[in-house]
Amino acid sequence: MAQSTALSVIDISRFHAPDADRDAFRAELRSAAHEVGLSYVTGNGVPAALREEVLSAARHFFTLPELKDIVSRWQAQALRVSREVLRALAAALGQDEGCFDQWFDDEAAVPVKIVSPDTTTEP
Known part of the structure; x- marks a missing residue:
């Protein structure tokens, strides 16, 4: 099944x-x-008005010209931390620390996304 x-x-x-x-x-x-x-x-x-305020601020934030460099540096650190957590998880599961490495190579991407579901309908 x-x-x-x-x-x-x-x-x-x-x-x-x-x-x-x-x-x-x-x-x-x-x-x-x-x-x-x-x-x-x-x-x-969480009040709908607050969610809208945050989304509005996020839209503005993503128009900032310096954002690309900032996000790139943040993504590099997030990927480093993610790999460290996966290595620790592998060890905690009794596996070789590098057992997840094959799925997280240098081309791996760390998506950055702010998601707000449509609150007028059920998901």
Whole structure:
């Protein structure tokens, strides 16, 4: 049977809701973490106006001419840290520290993206 790689939607407000089925919530969260490793988080209480303000600032930020150099330097450091974490994870799993290196060569890219889902529809 093929394993699903679709991102699930986790409503974090259920974590503290008094009438929530906490066991069901924890099971869904655990499944999302084990099966795919990521999920969309809704019910986080972040005001829509604040999200729009951040996106507006991000749009402006990405028009700055000096951004390319800054992001390039940041990406180089992010890639270095990512490789270090992967080496440590490999060792923690009892594998050779370089076992993930074949997938993260010098052409590997570190994507930089700010994502805001359409909050008017369910993902």
